[in-house]
Amino acid sequence: MAGSRLPRQLFLQGVAAIYMFAFASLYTQVPGLYGPDGILPARRTLRPQGKGRWRQLWETPTLLWEAPALGLDTAQGLELLSLLGTLLALGTLLLRPLRHPLVYLLLWAAYLSAYQVGQVFLYFQWDSLLLETGFLAVLVAPLRQHCRGKQALPETPHDHLPFWLVRWLLFRLMFASGVVKLTSRCPAWWGLTALTYHYETQCLPTPAAWFAHHLPVWLHKLSAVATFLIEIAVPPLFFSPTRRLRLLAFYSQVLLQVMILLTGNYNFFNLLTLVLTSALLDDQHLAARPEQGHRRKKATSWTQALLGTLALLLELAVYGLLAYGTVHYFGLEVNWQQHTIHSRVTFTFHQFSQWLKMVTLPTMWLGAASLAWELLTALWRWTRVQGWLRKLCASVELSVWGGATVALFLISLVPYSYMEPGTHGRLWVGTHRLFGAVEHLQLANSYGLFRRMTGLGGRPEVVLEGSYDGHHWTEIEFMYKPGNMSRPPPIVVPHQPRLDWQMWFAALGPHMHSPWFTSLVLRLLQGKEPVIRLVQNQVTSYPFHERPPTYVRAQRYKYWFSQPGEQGRWWRRQWVEEFFPAVSLGDPTLETLLKQFGLQDKSPSRARSSGTLAQALYWVRAWLSALEPPMLLWGLLVAVGTVRALQALLPGSPLHLSPPASREKHKPAPNHSNDTSQATPAPSPCSTSRASRRKK
Numbered sequence: 001m002a003g004s005r006l007p008r009q010l011f012l013q014g015v016a017a018i019y020m021f022a023f024a025s026l027y028t029q030v031p032g033l034y035g036p037d038g039i040l041p042a043r044r045t046l047r048p049q050g051k052g053r054w055r056q057l058w059e060t061p062t063l064l065w066e067a068p069a070l071g072l073d074t075a076q077g078l079e080l081l082s083l084l085g086t087l088l089a090l091g092t093l094l095l096r097p098l099r100h101p102l103v104y105l106l107l108w109a110a111y112l113s114a115y116q117v118g119q120v121f122l123y124f125q126w127d128s129l130l131l132e133t134g135f136l137a138v139l140v141a142p143l144r145q146h147c148r149g150k151q152a153l154p155e156t157p158h159d160h161l162p163f164w165l166v167r168w169l170l171f172r173l174m175f176a177s178g179v180v181k182l183t184s185r186c187p188a189w190w191g192l193t194a195l196t197y198h199y200e201t202q203c204l205p206t207p208a209a210w211f212a213h214h215l216p217v218w219l220h221k222l223s224a225v226a227t228f229l230i231e232i233a234v235p236p237l238f239f240s241p242t243r244r245l246r247l248l249a250f251y252s253q254v255l256l257q258v259m260i261l262l263t264g265n266y267n268f269f270n271l272l273t274l275v276l277t278s279a280l281l282d283d284q285h286l287a288a289r290p291e292q293g294h295r296r297k298k299a300t301s302w303t304q305a306l307l308g309t310l311a312l313l314l315e316l317a318v319y320g321l322l323a324y325g326t327v328h329y330f331g332l333e334v335n336w337q338q339h340t341i342h343s344r345v346t347f348t349f350h351q352f353s354q355w356l357k358m359v360t361l362p363t364m365w366l367g368a369a370s371l372a373w374e375l376l377t378a379l380w381r382w383t384r385v386q387g388w389l390r391k392l393c394a395s396v397e398l399s400v401w402g403g404a405t406v407a408l409f410l411i412s413l414v415p416y417s418y419m420e421p422g423t424h425g426r427l428w429v430g431t432h433r434l435f436g437a438v439e440h441l442q443l444a445n446s447y448g449l450f451r452r453m454t455g456l457g458g459r460p461e462v463v464l465e466g467s468y469d470g471h472h473w474t475e476i477e478f479m480y481k482p483g484n485m486s487r488p489p490p491i492v493v494p495h496q497p498r499l500d501w502q503m504w505f506a507a508l509g510p511h512m513h514s515p516w517f518t519s520l521v522l523r524l525l526q527g528k529e530p531v532i533r534l535v536q537n538q539v540t541s542y543p544f545h546e547r548p549p550t551y552v553r554a555q556r557y558k559y560w561f562s563q564p565g566e567q568g569r570w571w572r573r574q575w576v577e578e579f580f581p582a583v584s585l586g587d588p589t590l591e592t593l594l595k596q597f598g599l600q601d602k603s604p605s606r607a608r609s610s611g612t613l614a615q616a617l618y619w620v621r622a623w624l625s626a627l628e629p630p631m632l633l634w635g636l637l638v639a640v641g642t643v644r645a646l647q648a649l650l651p652g653s654p655l656h657l658s659p660p661a662s663r664e665k666h667k668p669a670p671n672h673s674n675d676t677s678q679a680t681p682a683p684s685p686c687s688t689s690r691a692s693r694r695k696k
Helices: 005-027 030-034 053-059 063-070 074-094 101-117 125-140 160-183 195-201 207-213 217-233 235-239 243-263 269-280 302-329 349-383 388-419 421-425 429-441 498-506 516-526 529-535 588-596 612-624 629-649 661-665 690-695
Strands: 333-335 340-342 459-467 474-476 551-561 571-583
Touching: 005 074, 005 101, 005 125, 005 160, 005 269, 005 629, 030 074, 030 498, 030 529, 053 063, 063 074, 063 101, 074 101, 074 612, 074 629, 101 125, 125 160, 125 269, 125 388, 160 217, 160 235, 160 269, 160 349, 160 388, 195 207, 195 217, 195 551, 207 243, 207 551, 217 235, 217 243, 217 302, 217 340, 235 243, 235 349, 243 269, 243 302, 349 388, 349 421, 388 421, 388 429, 459 498, 459 516, 459 571, 498 516, 516 529, 516 551, 516 571, 516 588, 571 588
Parallel strands: none
Antiparallel strands: 333 340, 459 474, 459 551, 551 571
């Protein structure tokens, strides 16, 4: 894609922002989830097995192996890692010199380290997506930001290659998410009624979800059609040779993500997907001044006119195919009298399966062809590099980055092919071996969001209750998940309350399918404050803050959104069954479950660390504990906005790292064109430009 300097900068800043949110959100939950008194103590996950140090690090790649050397246990090491990751991501977001491959490598390694000990609370698709995107940021980040003259360096031949992988990742994410909705045979998706349930049954809805839920059914069905269109039909346009088709694809993806963001609390997932869409943009679209992107050109030649005509015909053909396919395959009919649009799926599961077998391999070839074009373009740029030393350095860089890009593309084909087993079995054996060798590093993953609609007969919800006598029970209300029927759904983006999310999954089946739930009951009976803070950050709001309950049990309810006109109520509910029996400390049922799930903590209790680093962590935790996690994350966002505003208003301040406008205004015009859509001789970071040597 021509002229991608600004989109790459936008991508790198976006990745830094997502890392900041992810690390800060995780930091607030470490003691309750992974501490010694947490639900799943992290120290159980890292037990040396007598293997060599490097072999152990390769099989379980986490920096937390070194926590004891700092006088910290695994949970404290995870806390330190989250704090440092937040600060490093914040600095990367604000300071351009920190947007370096080494910094992004540290961020990726830190999050991978947390992922290795995160267990069930960190096994979400967006955690894998962040790791894959974060590794691509290592390749996309430039080796050097400025030369001595404070002028941005021209692009090097390999710059476009790793950024192409971002586009390929976005394609895999969206196309697979659309396909799995139909391959799952979910009746709600096949009946186009999925969105009549989605807003009500999603994990953490927002207040806007209540209003969206009460929209007309025909509009919900039409929205489901639009979802299939955006996720299945539009993604191939990511590789379109015409700019306007790519922009169409960009804005359709943005529309989908914004609508999901408004109606559901999906932490940083939608924000991260929006960051990935930057790969569909170019400098011309992001240029601050129109004259930068729209230059007056000389008389158009007949060749350019012919190419423009062909591009226009291609666009019209694509628009026509999209319109015809939507009307034909979803049976769209307009009812002018009722002002509605009726829709239905007109193809069968067998027909869709045959179509998927037919197109899965060609989509891989489409990606390979697009990558081949990027490689040829990079090679052509390399031929225009002047000077034997710069050409030598450029060739080394092109070989390294080009090889890494091809390798990552081949690796990604394996998880991408999971959606069509026949194609998966036809992949080259070497590709499977390459993927197997690095699978534990999360360099490529399979995706498929909203595969099936749950709660078609009502939203299942687990409600915990505590009691002192076993007769009078008090509900234990969570901060974020539905419980109190009069409380409006909260807005917690970009924070992810991971316990609340797992409570949603636990409600979908028996408690035996969620072993961690037994540990949660145990910690509540013990009155462990770190776990209580996951339920209610303000401990005084917890009904048993003075004395732990003697008994704890859980009930399963069905929840529905209230109807319009019901004053003061957001939810309706109905009791279904007992989810977890009433137990107390020492209860044989509880002890049996703890033993069965391997949750009995037999390790000797450790004294509180007294080292300087441990004390600093205690002090920071005590200072920040009064803030609710969403407030902490929004505070970081406000801080970033404030610093950015100061950078814009005070160009001469130390916060402003770009050259002053007046200095750029009097720069001599370069001899070559600034249009990044045309390749120009690009100096390599390995050497100094001629202009710099002349200034010396």
